[in-house]
Amino acid sequence: MSLKDAIKKFTDSVSDLTNLEVTTYSGKLEQAIDASTGQLKWDSFKPNNGKLVLVAATLIRPNMNTVNFRAEALEQGDLKALMELHQAAVESAHNGRLALVKMFAGLVPGAGLGGAGGAGGAG
Numbered sequence: 821m822s823l824k825d826a827i828k829k830f831t832d833s834v835s836d837l838t839n840l841e842v843t844t845y846s847g848k849l850e851q852a853i854d855a856s857t858g859q860l861k862w863d864s865f866k867p868n869n870g871k872l873v874l875v876a877a878t879l880i881r882p883n884m885n886t887v888n889f890r891a892e893a894l895e896q897g898d899l900k901a902l903m904e905l906h907q908a909a910v911e912s913a914h915n916g917r918l919a920l921v922k923m924f925a926g927l928v929p930g931a932g933l934g935g936a937g938g939a940g941g942a943g
Contacts, residue, residue, distance in 0.1 A: 840880040842913055844906040847872040875899070876906040880914065 821829075849870040854861050865872065877889040890903065 838882050840913055840917055842910045843877045844875045845872045846875045846902055875902045878910045
């Protein structure tokens with residue numbers, strides 16, 4: 821792979837990191853498991869494959885502007901528990917993204933994020 825190709829691949833992967841999007845659904849899917857592999861078919865999480873209700877959605881942009889959606893009511897299920905699940909997913913994704921950015925910053929001399937390079941305990 822040429823340096824130009826490597827830089828393009830890196831740039832493309834960084835562009836995937838620009839927005840953080842988390843969606844939480846509740847409902848019933850008709851075919852969520854692939855019978856031949858036993859694996860969950862993530863692309864089946866669409867309203868046309870059963871009865872799905874969007875419980876919550878969060879979009880965090882690079883400038884930290886955030887858009888949130890929360891369902892007003894659900895026919896079934898515990899909205900509070902689903903919202904807690906959604907919030908935990910948002911926090912997990914955000915922390916993972918932050919760790920990745922810190923790792924990249926550590927690879928570039930002089931691009932530290934104001935920390936001591938990982939000294940101390942993780943919280």
